[in-house]
Amino acid sequence: MKTTETPAPVPAESGATVSKVDTAARPQKKPKKEGGVLNAFSHGFLILWAFMVVMPLLWAVMTSFKDDSSIFSSPWALPDKLHFDNWARAWTDANMSDYFLNTILVVGGSLIGTLVLGSMAAYVLARFHFPGNRFIYYLFIGGMSFPIMLALVPLFYVVNNMGLLNTIHGLILVYIAYSLPFTVFFLHAFFRTLPTSVAEAAFVDGASHSRTFFQIMLPMAKPGLISVGIFNFLGQWNQYMLPTVLNTDPDKRVLTQGLVQLAASQGYKGDWSGLFAGLVMAMLPVLAAYIVFQRQVVQGLTAGALK
Numbered sequence: 001m002k003t004t005e006t007p008a009p010v011p012a013e014s015g016a017t018v019s020k021v022d023t024a025a026r027p028q029k030k031p032k033k034e035g036g037v038l039n040a041f042s043h044g045f046l047i048l049w050a051f052m053v054v055m056p057l058l059w060a061v062m063t064s065f066k067d068d069s070s071i072f073s074s075p076w077a078l079p080d081k082l083h084f085d086n087w088a089r090a091w092t093d094a095n096m097s098d099y100f101l102n103t104i105l106v107v108g109g110s111l112i113g114t115l116v117l118g119s120m121a122a123y124v125l126a127r128f129h130f131p132g133n134r135f136i137y138y139l140f141i142g143g144m145s146f147p148i149m150l151a152l153v154p155l156f157y158v159v160n161n162m163g164l165l166n167t168i169h170g171l172i173l174v175y176i177a178y179s180l181p182f183t184v185f186f187l188h189a190f191f192r193t194l195p196t197s198v199a200e201a202a203f204v205d206g207a208s209h210s211r212t213f214f215q216i217m218l219p220m221a222k223p224g225l226i227s228v229g230i231f232n233f234l235g236q237w238n239q240y241m242l243p244t245v246l247n248t249d250p251d252k253r254v255l256t257q258g259l260v261q262l263a264a265s266q267g268y269k270g271d272w273s274g275l276f277a278g279l280v281m282a283m284l285p286v287l288a289a290y291i292v293f294q295r296q297v298v299q300g301l302t303a304g305a306l307k
Contacts, residue, residue: 057283064276071272083273090262090277098251099258100281105168106243106254107236110175114232115225117176118183123213125184126191127199137188143181152245159246166249174242179232186231190224191217226293237286255282 063071064086066079090096125137155174156165164170194217202212218225240256247253253261259282262275 061280064280068272086273086277090274094262096278099253099255102252103254106171109172113176114179114183118180119187122184122187123191126188140181140184171247175236183228186228187224194220230293
């Protein structure tokens with residue numbers, strides 16, 4: 001009966017690799033945790049920043065449900081009961097309802113016009129090459145660096161000569177012109193990241209340029225439109241300088257003008273609870289818009305930054 005003999009192990013030569021058994025037998029060192037101090041510092045800074053941002057908002061909401069005596073006697077304490085009459089008084093007596101409606105009309109109309117015109121201009125500048133393309137693009141970029149304070153006086157005379165002073169549609173046109181440079185700059189970078197094969201396939205199928213833009217390219221740019229729409233909404237909702245100069249009619253004031261008027265009247269009436277209620281009313285639409293579209297805002301920023 002023959003037996004199979006196990007061959008003798010071959011001695012390892014110099015420079016040979018170490019066997020797996022020897023490697024497993026050796027105790028492996030755990031990799032050092034890199035960036036631990038930096039991560040702790042960044043998280044601590046973010047927590048501090050969140051506290052600095054959230055606390056004034058919570059304090060304003062809490063104060064809007066207090067009466068005037070509690071606001072000064074115990075400003076950091078919780079309200080003894082919820083005074084909803086502050087909100088009703090600010091909505092009716094302080095004419096916040098009219099200011100709110102005027103703001104919705106102005107911001108809604110200007111936001112739609114800005115997105116439509118800005119997306120069309122950005123798409124043409126990003127997708128088509130023609131003489132003067134870069135010149136027009138840099139004109140829009142230059143509009144971002146132009147201080148609005150320098151344009152207030154000539155803008156007032158231009159709007160007045162056109163018969164648009166103290167009108168809702170006149171303020172809408174000014175808001176659109178004010179927001180177009182940033183919108184074109186943002187969407188120009190976004191349209192350049194979209195694939196050209198989809199548009200070329202649409203052209204092969206016989207689609208026109210307008211149909212390709214509105215039915216194919218514009219839906220693909222939805223994250224960018226939502227992102228720039230949120231930024232424009234924040235800027236136009238909180239705009240104070242332009243309506244103060246171009247909208248002096250008391251019946252057509254927007255929320256920012258109404259809040260200033262309400263704050264100025266406190267020296268005679270002392271309705272601080274109503275003032276805080278009106279302030280929270282002005283903040284709620286902005287917070288709601290960002291909470292609803294925060295995911296789309298992040299997607300639009302990241303998609304526009306990568307190509």
